[in-house]
Amino acid sequence: MNKIVLITGATAGFGEACARKFAASGYDVIITGRRLDRLERLTEELKAQYSVDVLPLRFDVRSRDAVLNAINELPDQWKRIDVLxxxxxxxxxxxxxxxxxxxDWDAMVDTNIKGFAYIAQSVAQLMIPRKKGHIINLGSVAAKQVYAQGNMYCATKHAVEALSQAMRIDLLPYHIKVTAVHPGAANTEFSTVRFKGDRIAADKVYDGMIPLVAADVAETIFYCTTLPDHVCINDLVITCTQQADCFYYDRK
Structure with a gap:
């Protein structure tokens, strides 16, 4: 029986890369997102390339009802989620x-904090009876440092850091692992969204450096799930070699 991974935001960037990495490693995959065409395309690709089962779920994590309905109504064979x-x-x-x-502030709070928490709680409730599972929370170097013009984004990622710690404490009796992964500069669709579709402005952020790409982060996330049952990476910061933190870069 294959393990099961549920990935939110799977239609692009880190989420899509994770879907490909875990499917390639024999996981059955639940992929969620708002863009039905991308979900359907990715579903067919994963099934064809890796011969795994894929369940696409279209909903917006900002909607509490949509999240609860999607998770509560999972078919029984999909409720045995090993990794979120x-x-x-x-x-x-x-x-x-x-x-x-x-x-913009409302969108970030509703997605990065509230939606993030809705999903984590719903899936944790499925893991608790089995006393087993692994929750991977995507943070950012912005969870560690606040930078100019980062205001609400940095605040939401600090919340991810705090909630990851809270989950780790409260879920301890159930042996559920909680890993917070904090990527630095990564050139994905995420950057273009931040600049309202201005790809030139998004790319300029990475001038003179080789940033992370989505596959780098997916590889790191997958590694965290391969460790023995008694080992958990609690907190992990990943940057490209030319980045030290939010402020120091070597652009050449």
Missing amino acids: INNAGLAAGKDDFDKASLD
Whole structure:
């Protein structure tokens, strides 16, 4: 019987890369996202390439009812989730605090904190009876340091850090692993979304450096799930070689 991984935000970036990596490693995959066409395309690709079962679920993590319905109504054979990759999230805008869009703030809080927590709690409730499971929470180096014009995005990722610690403590009696993975500069669709579709502005962030790509982060996440049952990587920061933290880069 194959292990099962549930991946939120699987239609692009880290989520899609994780879906490919885990499917290639023999996992059956539950993929979630808002874009039905991408979910359907990825489903067919994974089935054809890796001969695994794939369950696509279209919903928005910002909707509590949608999350609860999707998880509670999973077919019985899909409820035995071994790994949750809690990936859905976004950065919207890069503006000074006093000029930032309140709509952008709401989108980030609703997705990066509330939606993140809805999914984690719902899946944890399926893991608890088995006293087994692994929750991977996608944070950011912005969970460690606050930078100019990062305001609400940094705040939401600090919340991810805090909630990861809280999950680790509260789920301890059930032997559920909780790993927070904090990527640095990574060139994915995420960057383009932050700059409202301006690909040129997004790419400029990485001038003079070789940033992470989605597959790098997927490989790291997968490694965290391969360790013995008694071993858990609690907190992991991953950057490209030319980045030390949020502030120091070597651009050549």
